[in-house]
Each structure stands twice: as C-alpha cells, then as structure tokens.
Amino acid sequence: MNYCKVILKPKKEESLLRFHPWVFSGAIQSIQGKPAEGDIVEIFGSNNQFLALGHYQIGSIAVRILSFKQIPIDIHFWVERIEVAYSIRKSLGLAGTDYNNTYRLIHGEGDNLPGLVIDVYAHTAVVQAHSVGMHHARSIIVEALKKVMGESLRNVYYKSESTLPFKANLGTEDGYLYGGEIEEIAVENGLKFYVDWLKGQKTGFFVDQRENRTLLQQYAKDRSVLNMFCYTGGFSFYAMRGGAKVVHSVDSSARAIALTNKNVEANFPNDPRHEAYAEDAFKYLEKMGSNYDLIILDPPAFAKHKDVLRNALQGYRKLNAIAFEKIKPGGIIFTFSCSQVVSKENFRLAVFSAAAQSGRNVRILHQLTQPADHPINIYHPEGEYLKGLVLHVE
Template sequence: MSEVRLKKGKEKAVRQLHPWIFSGAVEQIKGKPQNGEIVEVKDHSGAFLARGFFNDQSRVAVRLLEWNEDVMIDESWWRMRVRRAVSARKDLLASAETNTCRLIFSEADFLPGLIVDRYADYLSVQILTSGIEKVKDIIVSELVSLLKVKGVFDRSDASARAHDGMEASFGTLYGEQPPEFVEVVENGLKYHINIAEGQKSGFFCDQRENRRIVAGYAQDKKVLDCFSYSGGFTLNALKSGASEVVSVDSSALAIETLKQNIELNGFGTKKHVAVQSDVNKYLRTLKEEQQKFDVIVLDPPKYAPSRSSLDKASRAYKDLNRMAMGLLNSGGLLATFSCSGAVDISHFKQILAWAALDAGREIQYIYQFCQPEDHPVRSSFPEGEYLKGLFCRIV
C-alpha cells in the first residue's frame, strides 16, 4: 500500500478525525498511488494516522475513511458503511407520510463524495470523488440488496467531479430507467420528481421539516414563495389553508413541474399563481405595484460556493432580503435561507440586520432553521453544516 507522509505539525486535524488532508500538508508520497487508490497516512515521524483514498488532481489530496490501523478497507468495509447509513434512516424509511429522503450524505456518513437520495422506488446517486467511483459497483449492489428498488440512476454530472479529474457520468446504474416523472410523497403531499433533469439529484429533501414549520403559520395568509422550484413551500402552505400563494422561479421546467404538483394534490388554481421570472426582477415589480404579503419564503441557490465569493454573496443576500422585507405587512413573517457553507449563521444574521436597516424595518428572529436528520453533521466535520435559515417577524 502506498504511503502519504505529512509535514511536521500537520497531523493535528487527522488525529481530531477531520476527513480531509489538503495537498499542502503532504511532505512525501511513497509509491505511485493511482487516483482513488487507498493509501496509508503517517505523521512526520512515520507513525500511522489513518487510511483514505488519494487524488493528485484535487486540493484535498486524501479523503480519510478509517483511523483504526487494524481495520482494512475492503469490500466488506464499504458494504458496512452503506448499511450503517441506511440503518440510520430506518425511521424515515418506515414513514407513511414521506417516501423521499437522503440515504447517504457524503462525509457525514463516512463516505466522502457519495450522495444517495431515495425517491419512492428509485435511487438517485451522485459520485463526486475518484475513490467512490472505484467502488461504485459495490455500493450500488449493497443499496439494491437493502432497499429492493426498481432502479438506480447516476446524476454525477456535477462540476465537482472535475476537481477530482473526472468527467461527468449520467445514466442508469441498475434496473429500470426512471420515468420522466416519479411520484413521491413528503409530509403527506404528492410531488412529481424529474430525477434525470431536475436540479441537483432531483429534489431538495433537506427542506422537509422547514416546509412543515413555515406552513404552520400560513393559514389565511397571503404567501410569496421565491425560488419555488417544484413547490415544496407552496404546497405545504396551501395544505395549511393559505388564502393565496404566489410562486416564483426562473426555470420553465420548475414552473411546469410545480403546476403539475398543484394539480396532483387537487388544490386547483384559485388560490395559486405561478410566475416564471428572475426573482430579483419580480420583487422590484411587486414593489412598483405596491403589493404586500403576510409570509415570504426566500430559498435561493448557493450564492457563496467558496469563501473567496463571500463578499459578493453577502451583498446579494442583503439586497434580496431587503427587497422582501419591503413587501411584508407589519408583523409579517420572512423565512429566509442560505445553502452556502461559507456563510455561517452569525454572518447570516448580520446580513439580515444590514438588510433591515436599509429597508427601514426592524426584525425579530423567532426561529432558526437547520438541516433535517437525514443530513447529519459530524462533529469532526463542521463543513457539512451548509443549510441554515431564520424565521423573522418584520415590525
């Protein structure tokens, strides 16, 4: 087995069970490991630290998997990790109200670069690292044996694969290719999910609990759902008795899917308006029309993919929230989110405070949103905490 030896003083994070070793921490490589190959990591003096898979194309030179020197990483090890991840979701998998969730969440489930989402009888898989690519047949085999699904679809077209020197991968890995729309249930609501062409893996199940919480305040309220995608917040609000919901998204496919989901749940169109538009542009239009709302949801895409883009992202978040605050009635509620890992909750609160000052409004934070149980955060890997949000009363 090839060996990666670290520079003096660079072993601390490894001993604290952080799963990443950056290329700058590497002093010497013994052997000629291929990308995705398992290597042993040792400290400056040659003492064993951990095992993980190597990649010379990535800033993260080694992604660590195992810290026990007596445990070898073989086929049974990979199968064990998949079983443990699925077992941790057993309560969700048994739910009668929800049949979609995240089954494997990358580093959080000790499988760096592997994302697996369940959509009823189908699985959507993203393989973003060369180490997982090498063992994907084992992983798919174990998933199929555990879950008896109709098909497993590869959505590894993410740009993240380029960081590991891999090309995109797309198509059926097992069983049937999913139909154009798969019907799933979340919080008792039906959705048509486009696994092959939808955003990310097909659906954003990380907002499941947050949708339910916001809907609890929607009865008899006029709601604006921005970046609505396939209508998660919209459908939950309508189910809870909202008087009117306006849904906005720039994607024609998202709006079409949302309309299907409205019909699928029997809500009709009397209380709902779907708008295909750039959200910022539409918010300015609403201001010109002097429209007002009781509840506004802001669930934008990732504005800060890295810390280098943090300043630009902060301005974008501030402007977006400032415009939304100006559209709320006094006492109205703003549910606002960031899925940018580089933006922590303290910084997000500061952004909202700046937005409130610019909008001439005062805000009260009444609830802090987070990721659900199928998106856990390892204590040794705080980077896995990406989704945060605040429920604010605007006064």
C-alpha cells in the first residue's frame, strides 16, 4: 500500500534509530502527500532512509510508531501484536484463571501499540483509543481480539469519548462493538467486584494497583484503615480480607461510593467493619481526628500537563502533610501519584517536604510502581507513570 511520507530534519532520526515510539512535530522537515489525521504514514530520514511506520496525528506528537519495519498493517499485524501481549498475561497467571480474570491486555507503548489501551474484565474487553489512528482501527482490533481470545471473549466495549483529541471532531460515542452484556462480576486475586465500564473512570477499574493492594493486605491486620479517593473500593476490601478492625472509604463521587458498597457487600456481606462516605477528600482529612493507623492516598492525576506540575506537587505535599499530621504513631501510609509528568524524584521530594513539615520520623518501607501487565517499553521511559511509597510513621 502507498502511504504518505514524512521526511525528518537532519539528525532528527536519532530517536527512531534508538526505537523511541514517537515523532514530534518539530522533527519533521516535510510531508509528501496530504495525510488525514489517523492515517498510516511512512517515516524517512533526511537521507531518504526508511525508519518506521506509524499513525499520523495533528499535535506535538505527530506520529506514533507501529513498526520499525516496512510491513503491512493488516489483520495479521494486529493478531500478532495482541497474541504476544496475551501470551505474556497468561504466563503471569492473569489470563484464563478462576482466581484472576482482570488484567490489562494492551498497554500502549509498553506493548508496541502506542495510543491503545485494552483492559479485560472476565469476558469483556474494554478498548480505549488515545489516538485518532487507533480510533480508525477499532473494527480490525475487535476482529483480532476475537481471533486471539476465542470463546473467552463475549463483549468488546469501546470507551474513548474522553480520551481522543477533542479537536479531531470524530463524534465518538462509547458503546459495544461486539456482544452487549451490561454487568458482570470480575475477579481479582479471588475477590469479586462489579465494574462500571459504561460510566466509570478510565476503563471502569484501576487495574494497575493489583499488586499494591495485595501488599496492603499484609499490613492491614488489626489496623484502622482510611482509604482516600477510594473509587470503587479496591484497597478497602483487600484491607478487610487482611483482617483490618475498621475500614473507611472516602470519595467525592456518590456513584463511586455506591459501587464501593456493592463491591464490599459482594465479598463481605453484612460486615459492620466497613463504612463509606461521599465527601471531599481534603475536607474529610482536615476534620478527622487521629483515628487511623493505615492510610491510603491514591488521588487522581493532579497533573496531566507539565504547565500545571508546580500546582500538582503542592497538592501532593498538602495531602501527605495532613496524613503525616493525623496518623497514629506506628502508622503506615500508602501514598501514590499516577501523573505521568510527575517524576519519581518530584513525587518523593513532595512527600519528603510533607514529612519534614510534620517533624515526625518517617521510614520508606517500599517503593512501588505499576504491575507487569502495564509494561514499560525500555525505549520509552515515559511509560513509567505510577509511583508509590509505603511509609512507616513514628
């Protein structure tokens, strides 16, 4: 197939020769042809050397690389990429087991498919496009999923209204591309939960905290637990399984709190240890007493762009400072940032500043990151977005 050609400026091919999966608009010398947004284009160096194929898009990231080889981007391409990712998840014990049927199947650049996220909940794959090219490829992606996953796949839900570039004017609507079952209980490490992929955040659940929730369970015994920004309660019911005395879940969304209560009831029916509150996190923290000795701080991304990084770091500092002030002596804090633009160093500095402000002795027990089904492409370090610390506070 004949693709439009993107010609790079001299010396701008170096990042592609190191297999970085993005081409920035400032690196482009010229474009031969008139590619529409989302079209596949070929990329050449200034010496006319072929470098890669990728999806063209208007913006700072002009091309997201699909392949560094001149190959057809057809059904065989999509099946091969998804098969490799599926095989990895099976080897991790995440796919095809009764104990766990919830995992990320495709993690963008980490699985060599920039702009595409696919989370699996039992028999449903939730597809999220972050580029126009992946939006245009959604039908062939569904066909590839069906070929790879077979009868275990009953539904494919497309959830990209909020993730596609708004300037593209695609008129995107979320909805089923295959199947149509509305509600299903998924299983993570033996715990059941309802996933609201229709109206929930992201794809419906934060799959990336699975291993960190498991770690929290080990610390929960006989503790009073506060789960801030609880969303659908993931950390809460791991704490309950770990033997917590009491678990309080707080989120500003009444819908999230309703789903938290539903999930807790599915795992611990009529258990009086759990209470949930639909309330602003900062207001709750300010007014609470020193009632807790295990606090989880897992806020939504405070910074999605570098221009708000300073405000984000102030937010992390303020949030952690209150937790340091209020937690009981000997308490444990699980604190996180999921902002890609906040580096590990920036996040740790914000938490350090909060600890210093409190004047308390604080130890780092664990440094946390995203799990193996959210892999980081070694050529794309920007893919490491989840940072976490487990802290002991005297």
